[in-house]
Amino acid sequence: MNQNELITIGVIVAPHGVRGDLRIMPTTDFPDRFLTMEDCYIDGKQYHITSARYHKQFILATFKEIPDRNAAELMGRKEIQVSREDLVELPEGRYYIFDIIGLTVFDTEGVELGKVSDVLQPGANDVYVVQKEGEPDLLLPVLDDVILEIDVPGGKIIANPPEWI
Structure with missing residues (x-):
């Protein structure tokens, strides 16, 4: 996927725990979307979300492609992105x-x-x-x-x- 077609909705802050969970700071007005998303892009590569939940002001997410803490530690400060088609539809008269x-x-x-x-x-x-x-x-x-x-x-x-x- 072309990087120019992707929109950032969060930033990976750090790994969380020993199982490869990632702590994500949402940068979207719709953070609940993380709880139902199936996939996203990190560095232009598609990743599949297996679970997500709130933890304080963060989202803790587990990805199929990130099996352990060692893999999670390589993901720090990377952006979580979605395609334009996957954006939350805004009401009439509202714009991104x-x-x-x-x-x-x-x-x-x-x-x-x-x-x-x-x-x-x-x-x-x-x-x-x-x-x-x-x-x-x-x-x-x-x-x-x-x-x-x-x-x-x-x-x-x-x-x-x-x-x-």
Whole structure:
């Protein structure tokens, strides 16, 4: 499988116990998915999950291909990935951050404001960081009256920046 088609949903922190279990820090908004997943990718290679359970803020998982602690110790700091087809389907109007980054932002007049370079998550709402060469970064709050349209397949966002920006 092509590495560019894989999405990271967790990072292996360390081995756990002597049977080859791995301690995984979920990096997804849907950590429960680990409990029902059958397979995933590590370094582009498919691995089969035989069991998974919560342990504090971690997931402890056992893999068919990792039979003991010696094999598990080689897996530290590696990413757990899934294919795009295996992502949790989001409700209408919700998007994955990696789909938003790179979109071109236009104002309501069709003037290009720049490209989304990052998505900040300070609390109440997300904030899109929009960069355009030679200009300071533009911070757009993700509010219904500011972000009017998101067209991921078309690669663009229509925004109505607040007057103070």
